[in-house]
Amino acid sequence: MKQDTAAELARNAGKRVFHFHGGLRLHHHKQASCKVAVQTLAIPPRLYIPLAQNAGPAAQPLVTPGSRVLKGQQLARFDEPSLGFVHAPTSGTVVAIARQPVTHQSGLEGLCVVLKPDGLDRWTQLDPIEHWRSVDAEVILQRLCESGLVGLGGAVFPTSKKVDEARKSGIHTLILNGAECEPYISCDEMLMREQPDKIVLGALILQRAVAAEQVIIAIEDQMGEVFSALQAALSRADCTDVRLVRVTTIYPDGGEKQLIQVLTGLEVPSGCRPPELGLLCHNVATAAAVAEAVTEGKPLLQRIVTVSGNGVKRPSNLLALIGTPISNLVDACGGYTEDAARLVLGGPMMGYALASDQNPVIKAANCILVLSQRDVQPGQAEMPCIRCGECARVCPALLLPQTLNWQIRNDLLDQATDSGLGECIECGCCDYVCPSHIPLVDWFRFGKSEHNLLSKARAQSERARDRFEAREARLEQLRQDRTRRMNEKKQALQDRPPSPDGAPGRGQP
């Protein structure tokens, strides 16, 4: 009942701009990479296409080493149907299917298709859905799934799955998230400037797929050019139920939960997803990819990647094929500066360090950040927590990070979970303000995975105990049955009329 009223309230999304708790006003550092237009990166000599996009089982290869493939051809199929396929980013020959370092926090290796491009970039047969306004929503969903579309904001959740789940709970408002809040990252900003029509088209297709009444495109108030570009695109597309909303630039306003709070004043209830409120959130880059997948039939083969930071000579945005080694991107930006110190995938707040620039670009790779020696500041030693509470002041999830830190360090994982560890969005605000330089988010990630392991171990021992108890019960039942049968037999013998020779209970064969 309460959810229904919340969903009704959420209909007013975007009419007023609200605030979320905490957050930080950070220096954007976006200008450096926004000066030049997005350049298309030349096809590299080798592509390393990972067969698993995220933590999850890898896709089953459909090609073998030596196979010639066309651009857009399916290379592998996921067992889970909603995950769709892995596609060839360009035409060429499969050289190997081997374990390679993949771009993941773990730094582990994963199965990759190694492709040697032939330089011709020949497309496979494409199948555009021209009349997407009249086809069944199922057809659009099927296309999104086949095209390997995932959320390009960083979470890489399969788009078709997200849309399908949302459709079932009923969506009134589709939100396109253009609030790219992390410093340095400008790939979405450049996309919105250069291809606003494609984003609006994708928005309309997604709106059609979930039958939403209205669409909101949310951008930050510091993106001046973006606003006019999108507004022009909206008037060209002549759509009245799409609104452009500017939100105050406070990190992390681009987080899904935070953006929803800013637009509606409502919080997504714990354990629920935005569709419970009748809302569906997609990244603007995902919307553009939806437009390409549906109206042009092109699967997701490339993405815009921001290459920025003080450690790279000419920061810029590049349109790169999935699987391109990161070193190619850095080279295209003039290479490293002398004091380049650390390679980060993602932004300075939520990104993770990469061990090597041979790792390939993945669908989640929105930014390659090269930090310089002076950014890294190795000298700051960690001090004990003095409970100053700054972390709680900036936490957008309203957690008490210092308490969580203490609980995790003392192995009180259940208590930490009760204190809301699972609600941490790992935005890094607490890390940023901590005067004692405690790597809080690292501890929270550690705590989450430890608690995960603990829960699994508990579930397993629970199952083992159930099995043991079931076995005990079964054996007990057998014992009882046997005793009962014996008693019955005894009884039967006793009850038998005396035999002719006068010896009761005897005389059986």
Added chain:
Amino acid sequence: MRQVLYALCPGIVVYTWFFGTGMLMQILLASAFALLFETLMLKVRKQPLALFLNDGSAIVTAVLFALCLPPLAPWWIACIGMFFAIVITKHLYGGLGYNVFNPAMVGYAVVLISFPQAMTQWLPPMAIAPVDIGFLDGLRSILTGHLPAGLTWDAVTQATPLDAIRSSVANGQTVAEARHLATFGDVGGRGWEWVANAYAAGGIWLIWQRVISWQVPTALIGSVFLLGLAGFVLDPGSNPSPLQHIFYGAVVLAAFFIATDPVSGCTSPHGRLIFGAGVGILTLIIRRWGAYPDGVAFAVLLMNMAAPLIDRYTRPRIYGH
């Protein structure tokens, strides 16, 4: 921590201006003992010396403790106080960040209870002092415990405003009558009220610099004002006015510098309001009914005990819950 020291400077300067250089010597003595005990304990606990000596926390403890001492208190007061503050309260509980109690206040409470005579020998402001004790005489007195020839403690010391009110009320006088004594100023004690103003200026700068939060000072001073107002309205004869309550004793110092210690206080915003209000209310209760004229130190220590419980029940509502 450095900023806390900077913020204390105006108060220390005004203090010295009104009461002479004895306070500076107490600060130096306490700081020296604090660093000595801190170094020893870090060595014993095998902690990195440079890292922890540079954080400034021991000096802050020492200065806050020294500011609570009578200017001519003998040197061993600082030694004993710092031993209990640094060794017992801080390091035996786990060092920086782990102490349950405010170290400076434990040190102060220990010497106040153990050596009541030495801890009540307060000097009047120099303007109304019968004799002027210079720097060297003061230093000699601190180190040897002997005043210059011909002087007795009774001659040089004077009751603090809170002492004066307490004894006057006990003798059947009203607070208004007691306030004719020279030790009183316009709203608080003579000189003391300006020291309090200087502390407040430093404290407001700390809030502006985001070193301390606004909740504790506001709640503490607010609760002293409101409770003081209630007492004053009900019985103006035996209770000072709320403003006087704020400017007497250590209320302002505690509000901005002592009760705001993050380690031994509350961390949640609501918890800090409760913590500050608790210190204010307990202070007035001790002033009115307790055995000591001022109760700030005991109030802070009592609230330190309650802080974890308050934190537990004032957790903010988590997003989405």
